[in-house]
Amino acid sequence: MAAAAAALGAEYGGRTSVRVVVIGDQGTGKSSLIVDAATDSFPESPPRVMPPTRLPADYFPDRVPITIIDTSSSPENRGKLIGQCQAADAIVLTYACDRPATLDRLTTYWLPELRRLEVQVPVIVVGCKLDLRGEHQMSLEQVMLPIMQQFREIETCIECSALKQIQVPEVFYYAQKAVLHPTAPLFNQETQSLRPRCVRAFKRIFILCDNDRDGALSDAELNDFQVKCFNAPLQPAEILDVKEVVQEKMPEGVNEDGLTLTGFLFLHALFIEKGRLETTWTVLRKFGYDNDLKLREDQLPISFKRAPDQSVELTNEAVEFLKGLFFSFDVDNDGALQPAELDNLFSTAPECPWSVEGPFKDAAEKNVLGGLTLAGFLSEWSLMTLLDPTSSLANLIYLGYTGDPAAAFHITRKRRQDRKRKQSQRNVYQCYVFGPKNAGKSALLSSFIGRAFVDQYNPTTTEQFAANVVEVPGGIKKTLVLREIPENNIDVLLSKDSLAPCDIAVFVYDSSDENSWKRAKELLVRVATHGENSGFEIPCLIISAKDDLEPYPSAIQDSTRVSQDMGIETPIPLSMKLRDFNYVFRRIVSAAQQPHLSIPETEAGKNRKQYRRLVNHSLMFISVGAAAAVVGVAAYRVYSARKNTST
Template structure:
């Protein structure tokens, strides 16, 4: 621990002072008790200078030469109160005398305490209240300790909390005393079940006000928080090592936990989480992670899942959002899961899927979450397909999709098997940029190509995209199953489109086009068919002419090599037989 003592009489050698300040864990600002003018120098030079240099460490103001101070001077509290009001970074003030060894050890004790148990992250001196991030952390701790989820800490739960944090149980009289103190100051802090969250927060604010910051910091650190009141990095692994064609999914254990959380926070029991309930659920996460409590308030999660007419997220939508976040950003998903109170080992919450190329060899995918890339021309029906997945009503109004969009929902397959389908809409103008990366199709479990079945030009563009994606997969080793979707089946189909799309599907070795009408609600089990095709990744793999030619060439080469190998083997056998014959002839003669 580095403590820097800034002497107000030594402002020279400024560059060295700046570097020392930036490396310090705490700063002691000193003045002479017998010279009041030196105290003024604190607020006119040193404290503003530390702010200008953006030095964010605890500051201890130390009055030296206490033995020379005039007894008629105003008390330290009266003198320092306005300065501390203006400069909140001041942790504490103390006077001492080095000559007479008065309170010298206390100076360094407070400096050490300011580093190990700082006030600033926990408490707002101006409002005299706990800071929001501290409240969120303590709320998470309260939820983790409230084992029966009744909104209060019983005597047994309080005792467990005490043992976990301080390695010592509470005596029954101590528990009674704690609850009595809370009830006298804040009646709502205690109910028939025990200490409420309000009472729990009040206790910690009381500890801090009385200077017992070590109590709150001990609790926070026992539950994994660092000095910024965020969970330590070792508790939040940010790297999930996997191949490009592997994905991350939540385990059944994590999903069951999330189902329980959903019902706990669905306060009005309407089967959906309203925005306020969702914010409450995520209110234990630090504000540095999100602009709002919910991590789904912005793209790509916003409007990506099933909601009711009031904007409430259904259980299926809630679980789908988690699956989507785990697929796209597993590190954030893990962080959120832990912050909302997941009690198990983080390793038990996630699993890495098998490589997709191995799935093709096994002719079966074991995944529970499938990502579908949706290609197609403008106004071909891509957005309507995504909207249908999350239960949105069909809209006649057409809006051009200019950036990638996601939709996710749980789809029930025959036999009551449920899988999550994530659809990623790729704008027509973005396809070439997407395919400029050799591994761009690695995360794709299946690709669909949507076109307006009444528009010949729409089909021509979709076919071009299909050939482009198929070629990219063949060339880079990331072939994906493909399906053609003939949208707007309620309109008069263009005969040549039907004929050509059917012929193309047969030539490329994929299933025949699937007709759908989102306007009429005729989905033709399209989402179930998409997942079924993704589960059997060895099928519906499109082959281009170039791909077929390369395959035939490789087969020809392999046959030629086989013939050469057989011929060589025959020659070797013949040579060996000749040598045996010659040897016997020489022996007989």
């Protein structure tokens, strides 16, 4: 039973049931409609509000059960009605065919109210009491066409009669169909065209089915596609009919090799326009898509389970695959992916994951023309894999990676073990950048990925990221991720033990500002103390920024004394304005590679260590004393035994 439910959920984008809420003016026939659907009979005296009613799984061919919720439109039940609408998968909105005022209320109250409540589910408009409609009234199409143009959320309009049992089951069939095979993710009713994410999904499907990579689906490839999706082959005459339909409406949709991508997209737009959404959704779900046109979880076989201080990296196999993609989409051979080239590369993914707002946007190096360099491209992938490995896996699959997913990713050794072994072998290091406001944190990140220095101060309110490749001694290349921590995020960060994924922390202060140094020192002590208490001790470095300005008196002596007291490297002076970086990024990576050398000690931590040494020394003294006593007793027993023997 559980396996069947899981299979059903995958088939319908995770849906195993559909909740339909029936709303409308009082007396429009809501309860009678529900009773007739459930019992196939007209109720003589239906209740004012029906209890929740269930239509079983075998009621319709899709075999998904429906729960129907009746509602009251009376003012005293308004709160309950709102709650039911907000929990609905679909809305059935009723009016009475013999009462024009209830039809007017659709546009003057009900549909605007659903928008105001932000109920974004398909709406089925139902004219009840069809048997009472006058002969001279306008047809359903004449009445509803202008309403549907104004309210695009209306999926279907239908008239029915519970008394005469006319089209009652169809009402809930259309409601179920609108949920299981929704129009909105696929088709833009305003522009009458496929939505971009739908186009991208079908482009990927087309490429997967184009086995000979000639840019067209041959008759054999079309037949394989049909068998995969619908478990039935196409007859030669049927294939010919399909191509003739496409060629008549869109000549470029067919060429001498077969059905082109343009023709493939046209066919699915045609299915949607003709109301055959189940055909299009069957194809999408066979290729692993959910209702958001993203790959379902069952299509992503790796769980990426790991300890808090472990991270995920791409393997050499995945990196080589990505390099091949980079060079094949760099059509102008300028060593960078321009925005159009990058969008083309991700044209089989739901969107380019680095162009939307978030941690990946503008987080890597670009050339002067705005193109993403190879180092920047690979750094973006490393950053995405570090922060969201599931998204990284999904995008690899979208872009055509067909290897074993487990061979594309590597889970690193725990950071605690790295510190015990005094060596880290990671390829990607995450550095948390702490510091007070206006200390130069953002300028450090910008300089790391080649952005020009900006003199104007813009406070950072959310975490920012910068990733790039750093070459360390020996010609070895590592990826460094700088993560800027806004000053007001420190409390949240430390309360969640969020230091576990951190390989190294740097503390930036404005060398010309005494208060900036004092605040940076406080942050250093807080982070070091938290590391000592939580067991996630982190190597730390201090950066004395704005070295082009006059330092405040005693800055060098005080910061040097603090670093020496805590057992870490003396502050690194640098000036982002003068682009005098003092090899800071290489020094950050080197410190992360040998973490034990840069872990700071607070006074409290030193006292605890001294106390533990004293305890261990005392225990050792007691142990030695006890051992001596045992030896003494044993010697006495031997002596006594010999004495007794000689006697």
